[in-house]
Amino acid sequence: MLFFDLKTAVSALQVVIPIHTRSLFSIRKVSQYLPPLKTYFFFTQPVIKLNNGVDMPAFGFGTWLAEPGVVGESVRLALKCGYKHIDCAAIYENEPEIGNVFGPLFSSGEYNRKDIFITSKAWVSEFKNIEGACKKTLSDLQLEYLDLYLLHLPFETENGVNIGYNAERIQKAWESMEDLVAKGLVKSVGVSNFTILKLEELLKHSPKLVPACNQVEAHPYLPQKRLHAFCKEKGISIMAYTSLGNVNRPSMFKYTCEDPVLLEDPVVKKVAERNNATVAQVLLAWALATGFGVIPKSVREERIKENLDAIKVNLSAEDLQEINSITIRHRYLDQNWALTPGQKAEELWDGEMLE
Numbered sequence: 001m002l003f004f005d006l007k008t009a010v011s012a013l014q015v016v017i018p019i020h021t022r023s024l025f026s027i028r029k030v031s032q033y034l035p036p037l038k039t040y041f042f043f044t045q046p047v048i049k050l051n052n053g054v055d056m057p058a059f060g061f062g063t064w065l066a067e068p069g070v071v072g073e074s075v076r077l078a079l080k081c082g083y084k085h086i087d088c089a090a091i092y093e094n095e096p097e098i099g100n101v102f103g104p105l106f107s108s109g110e111y112n113r114k115d116i117f118i119t120s121k122a123w124v125s126e127f128k129n130i131e132g133a134c135k136k137t138l139s140d141l142q143l144e145y146l147d148l149y150l151l152h153l154p155f156e157t158e159n160g161v162n163i164g165y166n167a168e169r170i171q172k173a174w175e176s177m178e179d180l181v182a183k184g185l186v187k188s189v190g191v192s193n194f195t196i197l198k199l200e201e202l203l204k205h206s207p208k209l210v211p212a213c214n215q216v217e218a219h220p221y222l223p224q225k226r227l228h229a230f231c232k233e234k235g236i237s238i239m240a241y242t243s244l245g246n247v248n249r250p251s252m253f254k255y256t257c258e259d260p261v262l263l264e265d266p267v268v269k270k271v272a273e274r275n276n277a278t279v280a281q282v283l284l285a286w287a288l289a290t291g292f293g294v295i296p297k298s299v300r301e302e303r304i305k306e307n308l309d310a311i312k313v314n315l316s317a318e319d320l321q322e323i324n325s326i327t328i329r330h331r332y333l334d335q336n337w338a339l340t341p342g343q344k345a346e347e348l349w350d351g352e353m354l355e
């Protein structure tokens with residue numbers, strides 16, 4: 001009976017207290033004596049509290065490279081499996097198909113719009129037209145508002161030509177992002193692929209809104225410790241992308257000839273075996289335990305489920321320490337297209353290329 005009460009107490013706590021990934025950890029420590037989390041009656045997923053008080057589900061679903069004809073079904077499956085956060089972007093060129101799924105699911109009442117957190121991003125060609133870009137995404141996704149809207153990269157193109165990073169223009173684009181919140185088109189705004197230097201530049205001008213989130217590549221080969229510490233200090237959450245090391249991305253997105261295969265890393269494999277989990281689950285559990293949100297992408301039902309089950313993987317301090325001692329450093333998406341003449345990749349990333 002005591003056991004039942006303890007279980008109920010933990011479940012109730014999870015409902016009334018927003019669970020930061022950190023506090024989820026302490027709850028997990030109690031819960032190691034209890035049955036798997038999924039059996040809890042009131043079990044909710046980990047959330048990250050954004051700097052404006054909004055709860056962002058820490059476990060999301062990625063949609064990049066999910067092809068037309070497939071992406072809609074994969075989003076439907078993800079929602080059915082229990083994902084509460086869908087990560088989109090105009091440049092993925094699949095928002096209309098995702099909208100064809102969202103539209104009927106929300107209008108029929110099958111899902112409550114308030115229960116699903118939806119992110120999208122303004123592409124680098126649209127920074128002078130942020131409101132237009134946002135409205136186009138809203139129309140494509142068949143939504144009235146976005147939960148989170150990001151500047152996709154700190155670089156820009158004009159008339160199809162790469163013009164790199166320009167602090168003043170980014171500043172203006174950010175002001176347009178703030179206006180979207182005032183107009184009720186989006187609930188929160190953030191950035192993506194911003195380095196410490198670029199965030200410092202943005203914050204230097206005392207913006208009305210501090211970015212709620214910085215979406216960046218992060219995994220054991222690119223743990224981004226310095227950026228993470230900086231963001232934490234400034235109240236900017238980190239959403240990790242390419243957590244599984246997207247080695248299957250098409251060659252046009254591969255800038256280096258040899259990718260180390262994260263899903264075959266021997267240290268992560270050992271930790272996975274010890275935890276009776278898959279390597280993908282351990283990579284995602286590592287990110288959550290580190291304090292990052294995650295947005296793994298898959299178009300296969302079994303992997304969509306497998307990935308979400310990572311929230312039940314409880315890595316020990318020893319597991320985390322072993323993974324954190326990996327010394328390989330690799331950035332899968334180095335965004336070399338944004339290099340301006342004579343610029344080196346290290347400069348593009350302000351020295352954070354391999355951190």
Ligand SMILES: NC(=O)c1ccc[n+]([C@@H]2O[C@H](COP(=O)([O-])OP(=O)(O)OC[C@H]3O[C@@H](n4cnc5c(N)ncnc54)[C@H](OP(=O)(O)O)[C@@H]3O)[C@@H](O)[C@H]2O)c1
Pocket residue numbers: 061062063064065087088152192193215216240241242243244245246247248249263280281295296297298299300303304306307333
């Ligand atoms: N802000 C940015 O600049 C930016 C950049 C990149 C990505 N993102 C976002 O982050 C999301 C995730 O990143 P990502 O798509 O680059 O990479 P990812 O999620 O790390 O990896 C996706 C790849 O891994 C495969 N995969 C998925 N689950 C697996 C599993 N359990 N076991 C083995 N393989 C598995 C997928 O194949 P199948 O589909 O065939 O399963 C796909 O090829 C994107 O979809 C996008 O929403 C944002």
